[in-house]
Amino acid sequence: MKAKSCRKSKTTMTQLVLPNDTNVLGNLFGGILMQWMDIVGAICASKHAESQTVTASVDNISFDNPINLGDVVTLEAQVSRAWNxxxxxxxxVYTSNIKGKAKVKSNHAYFTFVAIDLESKRPVKVPALTPKTSEEIKxxxxxxxxxExxxxxxxRLKPKDAKEIIDYFGEFQ
Ligand SMILES: CC(C)(COP(=O)(O)OP(=O)(O)OC[C@H]1O[C@@H](n2cnc3c(N)ncnc32)[C@H](O)[C@@H]1OP(=O)(O)O)[C@@H](O)C(=O)NCCC(=O)NCCS
Structure with a gap:
């Protein structure tokens, strides 16, 4: 299977915050934003894998700035590493007003997706990823x-077997 660059999977999704997406303060619900992140992430991962994918895990997400009714939300997703x-x-996630001005980074997160074969419903192999820019490499x-x-x-892993973490930070105490 040929390795692919990060750019091949790059996916952007734009949403307008509508009344049904907001709480009583007129701010976007965190859960709606997480749903949009899950969708853009799944499209991105499926493009890389060229197969269906499921969400295996979501890392910590913090909401740094409120997103308001009428804001335009742009979500940018890119595969950062592929394993087996x-x-x-x-x-x-970026927010701007309807004129495309006042762009602010709202938050970011890592999601993990697993490629699934539709017939067997089991995980299938994905192509490796070749990072190019210094940020992609980092x-x-x-x-x-x-x-880990x-x-x-x-x-799924015992802390004592987390080789990469131990090499980087030292043994767990
Ligand atoms: C994710 C899932 C496919 C893993 O299936 P499994 O039978 O445990 O398969 P495996 O043990 O072979 O794991 C497959 C891959 O998932 C990864 N994985 C499993 N759980 C993980 C987790 N919590 N975080 C990160 N990666 C995980 C494994 O490391 C493995 O990756 P690799 O092959 O690249 O090394 C299975 O648990 C599943 O279907 N979960 C539900 C997914 C879903 O419905 N998502 C929507 C939520 S509502």
């Missing part, structure tokens, strides 16, 4: 540590 059947997708190189943290939290 799973992919880490880095998603950034995210690619730190991805193994993030993956997810697997520890998901009780």
């Amino acid at each position: 059947t799973s992919m880490e997708v880095y998603i950034e 995210r690619y190189e730190s991805a193994n540590r993030r993956k 943290i997810r697997l520890i939290l998901g009780k």
